[in-house]
Each structure stands twice: as structure tokens, then as C-alpha cells.
Amino acid sequence: MTTLDFTVPDHWKWFTESRYGMFIHWGPYAQHARGEQILFREHLDQREYAEQAAAWNPQHFDPELWAATAVKAGFKYACFTTRHHDGYCMWDSAYTDYSSAKLAPQRDFVREYVDAFRKAGLRIGLYYSWIDWRLPAYFDGPAKDPEGWEKVRAYLHNQVKELLTNYGQIDHFFFDGVWPRNADELQSVELLEEMRRLQPGILVNNRLGYSSTHDEYRADGGVGAGDSDTLGDFGTPEHLIVADRKRLWESCQVTTWRLWSHVFGERWRPADYLLDMLCECAEKGGAHGGNLLLNCGPTADGELPPEFVERALDIGRWLEVHGEAIYGSDGGSITEFITRGRQTTRENFLYLIIRFWDGRPVMRLADLTSKVKSVTLLTTGQTLEFEQRDAELFITGLPAEAPSRLFPVIRVECEGKPEANQWGRERLWEGDPSRVAEWARSQRGTSVFADGIERG
The missing domain is CATH 2.60.40.1180 (Golgi alpha-mannosidase II)
Known part of the structure; x- marks a missing residue:
């Protein structure tokens, strides 16, 4: 059982008591139905993708229905993708017109999500990607394009501060997509200080980039390493469940076999497999962490996939009866029990x-x-x-x-x-x-023979 040598502050105890959050990957990439990273992974034409994104206009997004489903499913908090790596913003940002508020939907999806989920009693999390595949200066970096880089960095900082200023209390913030930059270039330490000023009780994840000042020596120099050894309040193992012994942690997992956003033809993991991941997180967590952030990729038109709803509600019914073994649990695995x-x-x-x-x-x-x-x-x-x-x-x-x-x-x-x-x-x-030696010696002997008795 993993334990940490610090006391969880009162304003973070909601996290360890919750154990179970809903991750929501939704954006114009859902139109393609081949994953949230399709722009890069299939290196699509940038202009064509942007034109399709600008025309995206989901008609069946019902945030109150999403929130009601999340409550029935037993989730205690949620994390919504405000902007993924494609750069499209799901809120009314003052710093770009590439957003749901300025383009076809004419809606601030972040506002609607926050209002509905908060009303339903769920804690509020926001996901934000550092990376923006549309912006050359992000990849050129400060060495190649110092002026362009400074504009991009300011854009990122301003959007994060905007999200933490205009939507009330934000409990949970999930950065992603640091590569190929690092914390010193991003000035993520300075941004983190500003985030805490704006939202004193916020929990921020560890994807802040490697820092030569704050992190230990790393052979790769931190290039491509989005997870900081020391920065951030909670660790975010992805597609795996590994306890972070230095801080709080949550494992982020898909409900499908691999991809995060809605995909035609994707295969779905069964409910017992998903429930086992939740139980494993709670078991490994110790007294200070071990959450599961379980993903849903809504359809392009804004509906929760029926396959997700079926599995989530199945787990929710289990939690209604057995929730005391998960919510607010103190970790487990007191004895060897893997055989059962x-x-x-x-x-x-x-x-x-x-x-x-x-x-x-x-x-x-x-x-x-x-x-x-x-x-x-x-x-x-x-x-x-x-x-x-x-x-x-x-x-x-x-x-x-x-x-x-x-x-x-x-x-x-x-x-x-x-x-x-x-x-x-x-x-x-x-x-x-x-x-082990004494166990074998005392109960059967020392030899290779069936009776354990040595032969002369």
C-alpha cells in the first residue's frame, strides 16, 4: 500500500474522497470519428480541417443530460477538454476567433458544461493542451523564432488565465501536450503561481514540462518529457495504473480499446474490466490518491455514446451498493489477495x-x-x-x-x-x-525429492 509523507490539505480532500472522475474528449475532431489526434496522425490538410471545424455545429449537446448521467454513473467530478492539440477552443476566448462561440455553434460549450455539472453537484475540471498543431512557432521554439515564440507563450498563458477567471471555481486542471517544449520555455512555474492566485484551491496535474531548475537530472534533458518529477499536485499515468509515490495521482483511461474521442467502429471494454480499473486505483492508492479518470468521447452531434452509457450506468449501480469500498477509501491490499x-x-x-x-x-x-x-x-x-x-x-x-x-x-x-x-x-x-526458505524447510524439508528428505 502506497503512503505519502504529507497531509492532504482540507481543500484537496474532495479528490481523495471522490476516487472516480469522468474525462470528456469532445471537439470538431469527433466529425472525423478516428480519434482526437487525427489532424496530426493522418497529417491532414490544415486548411481543410479548419474549414470543417468552423462548420461543425452539434445539435444534440445537452449538458444537463450529460451531468445527470455522470451522477447516476457514480462519478464525483469531471474534466472537459477546453482545447485539444488541434487548437479549436470550446469557449468564448478573447484571444482567437477559432472557437465554438465565434464559429458555427455560437455557443460557449465550457460555460454550458461548467454550469450544468456544478448544478448537479460535481466538481469541475478543465483540460487544456499546451500544444497547438496550427502554430509553427510552438515547434520552432524560442531559439529559432524568439518573437513568434513569445506570442505563442503569451497566448497560452492568457487562455489559461481566462479559463480560471470567467467560470467560477475550478477544482481540477489537466495540462497536456508539452512536447517538444519544456517548463522553462513555457514558463509553466510562473503560470502555476498565477493559477494559484486566481484559484487558490485548484489541483493542477504534473504535465507542466521538465524544468532544469525544479526537476532532478534527466539524461534526455527533459526534451519530450511532459511529466515533471516535482511540479504539479497530482500525477497522471495514462493507459496504465501506477501509483505516484511523490504526490496524489489519477490514472486516465479510455472506455474503448485505445482512442479518446468518438470513433466509428471502435471496440469497447466491458463494464467489469472498467470497474476493475477503478478498484485497482483505489487498492493501489494508499491514503493519498489512486483515482480513476475514465474517458467518454461524445459523438460529433453531442450525444453520449450508448455503449458508454450502458457501461457507466452498470458501474454506477454497483457503486450504489458497494461505494463505501471505493469512495474515500484508504487504499488496500493488506494481505495477498490477487488469487481472488x-x-x-x-x-x-x-x-x-x-x-x-x-x-x-x-x-x-x-x-x-x-x-x-x-x-x-x-x-x-x-x-x-x-x-x-x-x-x-x-x-x-x-x-x-x-x-x-x-x-x-x-x-x-x-x-x-x-x-x-x-x-x-x-x-x-x-x-x-x-x-520463503524457512517456510519450505519447516514444512517439507530441503531436497528435490517429493518427500523433501535428502538422499545419501
């Missing part, structure tokens, strides 16, 4: 999230040293009988059929915070190998 599923904890409770229900009436949980007070099948509310023998807990009376199509959960109440012995703390490929 995952664990989380909350105060004196240990939650056993069963991915693999074997249908047997008795479950043995090894290596838990805390005295157990009660055991409940949280999925049904049924009280379960148990017996504790030293560091072994035997839970009895389990039904043959899994009580939930998704993961059933067993809640174990202990007399104190759940704790484990050495075997629970040190897992496969970890810890002192002498414990």
Missing part, C-alpha cells in the same frame, strides 16, 4: 472485492492479524459466520452463485485498523527471501 480479487480499506474495515467467485462455501483469508468483529456480504447485506485461527480467517456460509454479476464485496470489520503479518506485507518477489 482486490482489497481496499476504510478505517477499521477491510473490503474484499471478489473478481473470481469460486462457488465454495468457505473462504480462507491468510495473514490478517487484526482481530475480526464481524463479516458481512455487502452485496446482499447478509451477516456471515467466521472463525479466526491466529492469522487465518475462515469465512463460511458463502452462496454457490455469485450474488452480483459484477464483483461481490465482503466487508470485514476489525477491532482496529486492519493489519497483516510479514507474509501479508511482503508479497511475491518482495521482502526477505529467508522467510
Whole structure:
């Protein structure tokens, strides 16, 4: 279980209590239905793309319906793409006319999103890309084009400050797309100070660029490294779940196989796979992080894909019953449990999230040293009988059929915070190998023969 050596400020505790956010990738790229990065990945004609973007005019964007769906799905916050790498702005920016407010929609989509999601009780996050594929000076950089670079840098800073000035309280800010620039060129440290002045309670992610002043030595000089070792309040592992031991973190993941925006013909991950990612984040998080930011790519016309809604609401129904194992959890994995599923904890409770229900009436949980007070099948509310023998807990009376199509959960109440012995703390490929030697020696012997007895 990952723990950090700092106390989470009160104004950030909402993040660790939430555990689950909705990522929204939506913009004119949805018209192409081949991913949000199609302009670059297929190196399309810039003018043709811009003309199509200018004409984009979604008719079925209903932010209140989006927000209501998010609430039912169990999300506690959301993060909306205000501008992706294609440069199109989803709000009424004073610094460009390449926006939803100035072009065909004549609508400030950021305003509508913020108002609807805030009204629904969700925390507000905004995504903003440093990179803009339309602007040569961004890629030439300050060395090749100092005057052009300064204009671009000022544009980026001004837009971020605009977003943090005109839309009320912003809780969460997600930068992206630093390459090939770094923090010193972007002056992201200075911008971060201004962001905190405008929004004192804001959480800002770590994609601020490598800084020669603030980060440790890196062999590549930081070129192409968008994630800072030290800058930013939370880490953002993408397409993977890895605990950041230095700060809060959230894993950003797609609901499809790969792409973030709406794609024709994309394959969808099943609900249990998505739920398992949420459980893994909560399990690995420790007391200070471990969130899942799960993506949705709305259609070009502004509707949430039915495949996403089906899966999200499935997870939402699971959370209605089992949410106490996720929201505000203190991390988990007290004992080795990978052969059955995952664990989380909350105060004196240990939650056993069963991915693999074997249908047997008795479950043995090894290596838990805390005295157990009660055991409940949280999925049904049924009280379960148990017996504790030293560091072994035997839970009895389990039904043959899994009580939930998704993961059933067993809640174990202990007399104190759940704790484990050495075997629970040190897992496969970890810890002192002498414990493995003693285990084998004491229980079977030392030889290669079946009975463990040495032959002369």
C-alpha cells in the first residue's frame, strides 16, 4: 500500500474522497470519428480541417443530460477538454476567433458544461493542451523564432488565465501536450503561481514540462518529457495504473480499446474490466490518491455514446451498493489477495472485492492479524459466520452463485485498523527471501525429492 509523507490539505480532500472522475474528449475532431489526434496522425490538410471545424455545429449537446448521467454513473467530478492539440477552443476566448462561440455553434460549450455539472453537484475540471498543431512557432521554439515564440507563450498563458477567471471555481486542471517544449520555455512555474492566485484551491496535474531548475537530472534533458518529477499536485499515468509515490495521482483511461474521442467502429471494454480499473486505483492508492479518470468521447452531434452509457450506468449501480469500498477509501491490499480479487480499506474495515467467485462455501483469508468483529456480504447485506485461527480467517456460509454479476464485496470489520503479518506485507518477489526458505524447510524439508528428505 502506497503512503505519502504529507497531509492532504482540507481543500484537496474532495479528490481523495471522490476516487472516480469522468474525462470528456469532445471537439470538431469527433466529425472525423478516428480519434482526437487525427489532424496530426493522418497529417491532414490544415486548411481543410479548419474549414470543417468552423462548420461543425452539434445539435444534440445537452449538458444537463450529460451531468445527470455522470451522477447516476457514480462519478464525483469531471474534466472537459477546453482545447485539444488541434487548437479549436470550446469557449468564448478573447484571444482567437477559432472557437465554438465565434464559429458555427455560437455557443460557449465550457460555460454550458461548467454550469450544468456544478448544478448537479460535481466538481469541475478543465483540460487544456499546451500544444497547438496550427502554430509553427510552438515547434520552432524560442531559439529559432524568439518573437513568434513569445506570442505563442503569451497566448497560452492568457487562455489559461481566462479559463480560471470567467467560470467560477475550478477544482481540477489537466495540462497536456508539452512536447517538444519544456517548463522553462513555457514558463509553466510562473503560470502555476498565477493559477494559484486566481484559484487558490485548484489541483493542477504534473504535465507542466521538465524544468532544469525544479526537476532532478534527466539524461534526455527533459526534451519530450511532459511529466515533471516535482511540479504539479497530482500525477497522471495514462493507459496504465501506477501509483505516484511523490504526490496524489489519477490514472486516465479510455472506455474503448485505445482512442479518446468518438470513433466509428471502435471496440469497447466491458463494464467489469472498467470497474476493475477503478478498484485497482483505489487498492493501489494508499491514503493519498489512486483515482480513476475514465474517458467518454461524445459523438460529433453531442450525444453520449450508448455503449458508454450502458457501461457507466452498470458501474454506477454497483457503486450504489458497494461505494463505501471505493469512495474515500484508504487504499488496500493488506494481505495477498490477487488469487481472488482486490482489497481496499476504510478505517477499521477491510473490503474484499471478489473478481473470481469460486462457488465454495468457505473462504480462507491468510495473514490478517487484526482481530475480526464481524463479516458481512455487502452485496446482499447478509451477516456471515467466521472463525479466526491466529492469522487465518475462515469465512463460511458463502452462496454457490455469485450474488452480483459484477464483483461481490465482503466487508470485514476489525477491532482496529486492519493489519497483516510479514507474509501479508511482503508479497511475491518482495521482502526477505529467508522467510520463503524457512517456510519450505519447516514444512517439507530441503531436497528435490517429493518427500523433501535428502538422499545419501
